[in-house]
Amino acid sequence: MGEGQRLAELLTRSQLQNNDQAEETCPRLQESVCGVAEAAVVSATVVHRLHKCEHAGQHSECAMHRCLNACTRKLREQKKGLQQVTYTLKGQSVNMPLPAQLQPVDFWARYQPPPPPEPGQKRLPEDIEAELRKQEQELNELALISIELPDNVLWFEPPTVVRWDGEKGFWSTEDCHDTKFNEDKQVITFRLGRFGPIGLAAYRYFNLPYQSWEMKPDLKNGGIILSITATVVIVEFHIKGDKVCLNALQNGATNALQDIVGTYFKPYFLIKRMKRGGVDIFPPVDAFCYVEGSAPKHCVAEDHLYHCMAHASSVYNFAWSRWNLLAGRRNMILQMREYLDRRRLANHSTLHATPLKATLVDCTEFSQSFVSEVVPGLKFYADLYHLLQHQASPQAKKIMKDVSYSQVHTVHEMLQKTRVLSYS
Structure with a gap:
């Protein structure tokens, strides 16, 4: 002073x-x-x-x-900017100034996971116990975080904890350690060596490829039913006019997406809601680069075949064929039959479509090997629509002639988004 x-x-x-x-x-x-x-x-x-x-x-x-x-x-x-907070310590009141607002504080604790033991190396139990004790002490220096997973997303595998690296500009698993996932409580616990924005990553194509699929007309309520059995979930769509609804969703670990079951949306909005909910069965054009067991088909021929199938979806039942996966890029194989009366359903025929033609082959799902021989008596047909104009019954031709264009467009869009021929 x-x-x-x-x-x-x-x-x-x-x-x-x-x-x-x-x-x-x-x-x-x-x-x-x-x-x-x-x-x-x-x-x-x-x-x-x-x-x-x-x-x-x-x-x-x-x-x-x-x-x-x-x-x-x-x-x-x-x-x-400080506020006085009174604490009681050993019977005495202590005034401590604390910030009135949250302030960022840098935190970084280095941790290097121990390398795996060399093959054939023998270690004493005391050495193993000492190493585990040391590892536990090092982990205790990191921040322990527990997150309850959101109940509006389906998780088919334990998510991967990632941290945003602002310096490098991408998500990274660096400084994320000791991850534990409780599937019953849907809680993930992990230790973090550096703070920052945290995210939970999951494999996008977990439900690809499909195990089977089927599309048939709904004779009771009208519209078209498209069923897909993916790797884990079983999804059923109901298409009516220019809208589609999620009619059923099975094998989910939680009740996520059950609130939209039975509600009709435009295809774009339904696909968006399902992706946000963790059910992504809508592969983009490059998904085959990341999915094992896929069979990408000739893109133009595949899209044209979807158009023909959508036009005949009101009277025909189309289904997955086990010969399609190994048929090659320019060969698309599926089962089909007329679906006008449930009491009198014929057996499936095997359709073989290429960029140049469409025909029925003398082969079934129970054949020992695929046979590409054409059914006797069939002529040349340029595509599926041309084939049905000559092979369909008069009643089926009449229904196909009066089919709703908006429904044909919606069925084609759903087939194009799910790409059932390239991923089954």
Whole structure:
């Protein structure tokens, strides 16, 4: 307190002759007074005193006082950001200033997982126990985090914990250790060596390829039923007009997406809701690069065949064939039959479609090997629609002629998004 008063009185008694001298003298005292003010040595009375400067001919504040006022305002702002919190420690009350608002704090604890033992290496139980104890001590230095998984998403495998790396600009598993997943409680626990935005990653194509699929007309309620048996889930769509609904969803670990079962949407919105819910059975064009066991087909011929199937979906039943997977890129094989009366259903015929033609082959699902010989009596047909114009019954031709275009478009869109021929 005495040093601050001495400096202030020394400056008050000084007689400055001109502005140049004032600009030269005040900055020299500014550093000393700033240090005193930041150390809380200068009292409030000294800070607010005015210095009589003769060079201006009136009372004004010199550079010293401006510096003191700035330091005082800074100290007041720092004090304003704190709040006093009283704690009881060993029977005594202790006042502790805490920040009124959350402040970011850097945290980084390095952890290197121990390497796996070399093949054939023998270790004593004491060495193993000591190593485990050391590893546990190192893990205790990391932050322990538990997250309850959202109940609106289906998880088919334990998610991978990732952290956003702002410096590199991508998600990374670095500094994420000791992950444990409780499937019954849907809780994931892990340790983190560095804080930041955290995400849970899952394999997008977990339900690809499909095990089987089937599309048939709904003779009772009208519309088209498309059923897909994926790797885990069993999904059933009901297509009616220009809308589609999720008619059934089986084998889910939770009740996610059950709230939209039976509700009709435009195909785009239903696909979006299912993807957000973790059921992604809508592979993009490059999905075959990441899915083992897929059989990508000729894209133009596949899309054209979907058009023909959509046009005949009101009267024909199409289904998966086990010969399709190994048939090759330019060969698409599926089962088909007329579906007009459940009581009188014929056996499936095997359709073989290529970019050049469509025909029925003399082969069934129970044949020992695939036979590409054409059924006797069939002529050349350019595509499936051309084939049905000559092979379908008169009743089926009439229904196909009066079919709703909006429904044909919706069926084609669902077949195009699921790509049942390339992933089954």
